[in-house]
Amino acid sequence: MPDIDHTHDALLGGLIRLKQPRKGQRASADAVMLAAAVAAKSHAQVLELGCGSGVAMLCLAARLKTVSVAGVELQPDLAALCARNIAANGLDDRLSVHEGDIRARRIAGLAPNSFDQVFANPPYFDMARHRVSPHAGRAAARAEAEDADLGHWIAAMLRYARPNGGLTLIHKAERLGDILAALSPQSGKQGAGAIRVIPLWSKAGQPAKRVIVRAIKGSKAPLTLTPGLLLHRPDGSYLPDIDAVLRDGAALPEV
Incomplete structure (x- = not known):
């Protein structure tokens, strides 16, 4: 019987194959760029919060062959789909998915x-x-809940990172102030430093719509605002370094 609720897709030039909800949250360049930005060393233990069907964690595992990646997903159907995608790509030995809520103090x-x-x-x-998507799954993935805002996400990132562990996220550039505030130590809780902000410029002369932010838990080092990355040529095609990230699974160019 055909599966009318999902599509069969390929990422990174066919390195990754996965099923995705036909009408829900689907793979985006943002997820692939995020995976490319994670600077994990060999045999690192890595965690993705809000892994969905597994796009970013699968892309990260394709680039870094020795890391182990755990994913957390709130929506049971997406967590189950992520588990199937992990198995379909033969990555059960390094990847796992856990159904859970990032607001909880503990996730099994x-x-x-x-x-x-x-x-x-x-x-x-x-x-x-x-305006929130009428599709419940897409809305849950893209719209902040009142009791799970950006601050809750960053608090969960800090909770699960080891001391001196790395944090990486991608978000709208207009939310950079909120991101920096959430990374600051608050009410006796440890924050992060050595913050590195990477604006993503869609085209030359245009404001950045996205930022990638890296930080180190517990660091006191100052913030660095990098020159950022230009994504597109004037004709809209991706520049070679960015195309290598999206098509070949290359690491994010250093800036």
Whole structure:
């Protein structure tokens, strides 16, 4: 019987094959760029919060052959789909998915303060200011809930990263102030430093719509605002370094 609810897709030039919801949240360049930005060392233990069907964690595992990646997903159907995609790509030995809520103090199978790297693509849109998708799954992936805003996501990243562990996220450039505030130590809780902000310029002369932010838990080092990355030529095609990220699974160019 045909599966009318999902599509069969390929990423990174066919390195990754996966099923995705036909009408829900689907793969995006943001997820692939995020995976390319995670600077994990060999045999690192990595965690993705809000892994969905597994796009970013699968892309990361394709680039870094020795890392182990755990994913957390709130929606049971997406967590199950992610598990099937992990198995379909033969990555059961390195990848796993855990159904859970990033707001919870504990998620079964995951220990706080234990991951070398934690990364996330938090929901972009404030429901009070943006029209929310009528599709429940897409809305849950893209719109902040009142009780799970950007601050909650970054708090969870800090909770699961080990001391001196790395944090990486991608978000709308207009939310950079909120990101920096959430990374600051608050009410006796440890924050992050050595923050590295990478603006993503769609075309030359245009404002950045996205930023990638890297940070180190517990670091006191100052913030660096990098020159950022230009993504497109004037004709709209991707520049070679960015095309290599999206088509071949290359690491994000250093800036």
